[in-house]
Amino acid sequence: MKKISVIVPCYNEEENIPFAYAAIKAQLDLLGDKYDYEILFADNGSSDRSEEVFEKIAADDKNVKVIFNQTNFGPDRSVTNLYKRTTGELIIGICCDLQEPPEMIPEFVKCWEETHCDVVFGQKTKSRENPIKFLCRKMYYGIIDGMSDCKQFHQVTGFGLITKEVRDIILQEKSQDPEMNLRHIVPQYGFDVKLLPYTQRKRERGKSSYNLYRYYDFAISSLCSTSIKPLRLMTIFGMTTSFVCFVVAIVYFIYKLTHWYTFDAGMAPIVIGLFFIAGVLLLCMGILGEYVSILMRRVTDRPIVVEKRTLNMDEDRKTDEDK
Numbered sequence: 001m002k003k004i005s006v007i008v009p010c011y012n013e014e015e016n017i018p019f020a021y022a023a024i025k026a027q028l029d030l031l032g033d034k035y036d037y038e039i040l041f042a043d044n045g046s047s048d049r050s051e052e053v054f055e056k057i058a059a060d061d062k063n064v065k066v067i068f069n070q071t072n073f074g075p076d077r078s079v080t081n082l083y084k085r086t087t088g089e090l091i092i093g094i095c096c097d098l099q100e101p102p103e104m105i106p107e108f109v110k111c112w113e114e115t116h117c118d119v120v121f122g123q124k125t126k127s128r129e130n131p132i133k134f135l136c137r138k139m140y141y142g143i144i145d146g147m148s149d150c151k152q153f154h155q156v157t158g159f160g161l162i163t164k165e166v167r168d169i170i171l172q173e174k175s176q177d178p179e180m181n182l183r184h185i186v187p188q189y190g191f192d193v194k195l196l197p198y199t200q201r202k203r204e205r206g207k208s209s210y211n212l213y214r215y216y217d218f219a220i221s222s223l224c225s226t227s228i229k230p231l232r233l234m235t236i237f238g239m240t241t242s243f244v245c246f247v248v249a250i251v252y253f254i255y256k257l258t259h260w261y262t263f264d265a266g267m268a269p270i271v272i273g274l275f276f277i278a279g280v281l282l283l284c285m286g287i288l289g290e291y292v293s294i295l296m297r298r299v300t301d302r303p304i305v306v307e308k309r310t311l312n313m314d315e316d317r318k319t320d321e322d323k
Contacts, residue, residue, distance in 0.1 A: 003036040005088030009078045010096040011044040015205040017053045023102040039064050042078045045071040058311040066311040073305045076179040081305045093158040099201045100159040108161040118191035121160035127200040148226040150187045158182045178304045184226050224290045
């Protein structure tokens with residue numbers, strides 16, 4: 001009997017946790033006796049009553065396993081640690097806010113059974129969220145795809161199914177950069193990927209921890225992690241600017257020699273040129289800084305997360321020791 005591991009990262013989702021657990025369990029029960037399953041929650045240092053809610057659920061259902069992180073390590077590092085703790089042959093990722101429909105879980109499994117593909121992703125074709133936000137996401141995916149060194153999937157998050165073999169490769173990649181996102185790792189290795197369309201729901205309970213800055217940070221980090229084109233564009237832009245400046249300097253020099261007493265350049269060209277060059281330099285330094293930060297993440301040897309405690313994980317450890 002194959003086993004399914006459902007991973008659910010959480011942060012301050014006390015209102016959504018019981019509904020997410022009930023919805024996920026109901027869909028897994030629909031699979032019948034064909035599959036065993038486990039539901040792994042990771043609480044990323046929540047400051048609300050999430051810990052109490054998890055304790056009650058885990059006490060009633062031993063298939064629910066919970067990891068309490070010491071602090072908020074971010075969703076990508078938390079998910080990386082969840083991947084390491086899964087024991088199933090199939091791994092399904094879903095968020096706790098229920099904007100992604102748990103009803104897709106049986107569809108993911110059915111698609112895998114019929115095609116034996118490596119990855120089944122849910123793809124947002126419609127959304128009930130703010131239309132401006134959805135439009136911005138659409139533009140983001142277009143930019144990432146256009147700039148990336150390999151073809152990227154549009155409107156795809158970590159919501160979907162992967163096999164244990166794919167998980168092992170992902171963990172190997174994430175051992176260098178734990179904050180690298182699943183959606184950007186999968187296209188690099190030529191996996192057989194199937195896309196299932198769905199409509200993203202509107203958040204009904206709680207408030208998202210993502211603000212404008214976090215969306216911006218994620219977008220810039222994704223762009224620099226998937227492509228070196230910004231560096232190439234920076235080189236081309238710098239060379240073009242240098243050439244233009246050189247030509248302008250030669251023209252000004254010749255014109256001054258031929259009109260020594262009548263030509264007065266004034267301060268405007270100097271000020272404009274100074275601020276233009278300064279702007280180009282600052283832009284280039286900012287792009288370099290983003291790539292340096294990614295290099296720092298990759299060369300810094302530190303734990304993915306620090307676990308404060310776990311629930312229902314001891315049974316797995318005892319089983320492994322007996323083997």
